[in-house]
Amino acid sequence: MDTIHVKAPRETVGRTTVSRFRMQFQAAAYAALEILSGKEVDRVxxxxxxxxxxxxTVDGAVEYHFFQVKTKGKANQQWDVAEVFALKKKGVLDTEEKLEAIRKSIAGKLFVxxxxxxxxxxxxxxxxxxxFDDDVHEVVADLAAGSxxxxxxxxxIGKFADIVSPTKTMTPEEVEAARKKLSLLANVQHIGETLDGFAAAAHTAIYRHSEIELHQHEVERIATSLVTLVEEKSCAPISGLFKSGIDLAASIGLEDLLKVLSISTQVYQTLVDGGDPAAIKAASILQRKLKEVGATEAMIETASxxxxxxxxxxxKARHDSPEFTxxxxTEEIDRRCKGWLLAGGAFADLEDVIQGILESRIGKKFPTLDTDLVFGAICAAVVRRATR
Incomplete structure (x- = not known):
């Protein structure tokens, strides 16, 4: 008789640990998506x-934001001051053991x-x-206020320096700055035991940071790939590695995200170097549309x-020719691009489309136009149509 499902297991801590790490990976993956905005965040x-x-990287200076992910199994549970700070509401902080307990607490380790x-x-x-319990929020606020x-x-507050730096004297300015740096991020919805919440949040974040539109099947693939990427980076050996090696092995950068989003780094970089302010979005659209019509990777790079x-x-042309002309x-290019797409958009048919633009009445008014430029114009029209 099979009784494995009836008898209670001796312990299930392994499952709890796996779930906790999964949520940690989700939190890191979600944070990494801000890299897509091309602003301050450049690595996680x-x-x-x-x-x-x-x-x-802020005004040329590097800054680090440290996160400790702490989870509970039930949504109605809360973190209290004893768990977060190892603080007791009664008694006196008068022994090294009490200070050491705070030093080893969740918040204490972060303050280091x-x-x-x-x-x-x-x-x-x-x-x-x-x-977090209201008392936890109160401790954080009072630490920042200094009273x-x-x-x-x-x-x-009075023992803060002794707790954080027992062997090195801190200046009053250092103590004040350190006290103000702790923050709480509660009830985060993009982490959970399943990928559902993370996938939805990641979809929104990708659009917010890059304006890339994704289909549902892509969202699920990307969500899984992002969490797997963080897990791989979290487990990679780094012993003996130096700066560049550590960055490659243990962190996520833009190139990692481009791979997850199936965007060619070369195509993206070409568009960035060309001054495209929405290079990630443009690269994504170009690759999708041109792949759909049978273009190879080499053709897509040429297109970019x-x-x-x-x-x-x-x-240059905007200044050298009448605005109306x-x-x-551009209207002629858009019209022919639309016709090509509606006809099935076969890559082989592009040559006829391009030749038609060059030989049109309006095309002949721009003698500097050639096949390559008009091909670029069609690509720009494809991107423009996808963003309307």
Missing amino acids: YCDYHDDFVVRR HTLEFGEQCREVTILSNVH SSKKYITQF RHKVSWDVWVR FDVL
């Missing part, structure tokens, strides 16, 4: 110095980053799938170069 380190670390990284430590955050109406918090040449040509040309 996975399980390196902390659960994950977001790197920003403020000392080790100094001004480069932008912020330290406890991220959770559940809420409190509660005796146990006042003691914590010709689109850039067209964009450069347009900037130029608008008629």
